[in-house]
Amino acid sequence: MSRGITVKTALCLIPPENVWDQIQSIRSIHDKAYPRWMPHINLIYPFIPESEFANMKIKLDSVFNSEEPFEIEFDQSSFQYFTQKRGECTFHLRPKQTENVIELYKKIEKVLPNYLLKDRPFEAHLTLGQTTTSRISDIFIEMKAKWKTITFTVDRICMISRENDPNDLFSIKNQVLLGESMEEDHDNTCHSNDVCSKPTILPSLSTKNYLCIIPPFEFSSHLLHLFEGTSFRPWKPFRIVLGECEESNSVNLQIETITKFTLNFGPRSICFNYSNSQLFLKPTDIDSLERFNINNDNNFDGRLILGELDKNDLTEVANRFTDTWKYDTNEFQIDQVHIIDSNDRFQNTFKLKTQCFS
Known part of the structure; x- marks a missing residue:
């Protein structure tokens, strides 16, 4: 080899x-x-x-x-x-x-x-x-x-x-x-009255970039087990979309002073959007996340998007989440943020500062 x-x-x-x-x-x-x-x-x-x-x-x-x-x-x-x-x-x-x-x-x-x-x-x-x-x-x-x-x-x-x-x-x-x-x-073989052009095999890819927080593997893996045997269709990876961004350097300037922090989810954090079947978790406190609201979006709520779920499975999944909820498995430290494009490709990663105590 x-x-x-x-x-x-x-x-x-x-x-x-x-x-x-x-x-x-x-x-x-x-x-x-x-x-x-x-x-x-x-x-x-x-x-x-x-x-x-x-x-x-x-x-x-x-x-x-x-x-x-x-x-x-x-x-x-x-x-x-x-x-x-x-x-x-x-x-x-x-x-x-x-x-x-x-x-x-x-x-x-x-x-x-x-x-x-x-x-x-x-x-x-x-x-x-x-x-x-x-x-x-x-x-x-x-x-x-x-x-x-x-x-x-x-x-x-x-x-x-x-x-x-x-x-x-x-x-x-x-x-x-x-x-x-x-x-x-x-x-490319032209026939009468046809306009010849090279076919597009794949659709053109969007170039929009988004600033995101990605939970650690252990946190995501624990959540995935809650959906066994259901209609759940996960986003890969799970993410908190902080906002659309265009320039990495400007984003870095905005977040370079932010220190690491822990994000918590309570037993009632699991939520469902009936209009688009989206399943997500809402943090118990979004004050720390507000510092990342780079677009000043008034509707920003720090939701962690998990994926899509048929509404018939919602009660079962919500009960599983509540029954298995523990402090140590429903929180994680945020020590970095990522720029991901709309095709789920990672473009950049920014490390957060370590808290210094005098």
Whole structure:
């Protein structure tokens, strides 16, 4: 394997979010990596540092832009598992037809032979969780009884990273599109009365930046367990949006004198917006947060946005939050703030001052 690789990045296939519900409902209960990883099929892991993604994209584009997209199907026969030490096992979904994924992997192997693990053969799989071999049969019976077949199109290879994420969570940083050059060639063939133009494969990305507070991983992980088995769709990461900002230097000047502080949430902090199904927590005291209200927004309330939830699950989630509420798990120290763009990419981080006592 090549040097200069890291376990904080991966090259993988990611199903579209509209097929995540069944997968995430299982992973939220059984997969210890649920908070950190999105549903994925790894192609190369570990992978190159995030700083090398742009050059890697150029290299992979030249090979895979001409490859046709293909479909993956997960049905009841897709439930499989790997045995491990001490009677443990990892269970997963294996594509019903693996030929296309294997063919894709073989082409990656030719392009990047020095980045692949040589100690085991490639087996396309999407991890669902961990258990013991004594329990796996019962778990599969229960899951297969509820499972509805998932089919989706693989039209891109994703480069994901957690290198610069303060909560150590993976997010998509770059993509290699399949079939892009073929689509362009087809679209650029003019017919009578047609206006030829290069197609837009992806929508243009907004460049708005927001000053945000991101809770620590332990705090977020504790909250995620409250939503197991519900319709909850999390924002990644959870965040307090302090305001829209344009210039990092001006933001730094505004907050450079602010010291670290602790933010608390009470047993009745959980709130729900019925108009947009947004679930959030309201701090017990926002005086410290008001110093970050850079846009002087009169409606600023310091809410920690968690995600979206179907209103039918609201009572259950609220009861879980109240029943499990403790001081030590419902507060966290704020020692830094971040600038995140509207595509969830971290642009900058500012450390807060340490309180000095004379």
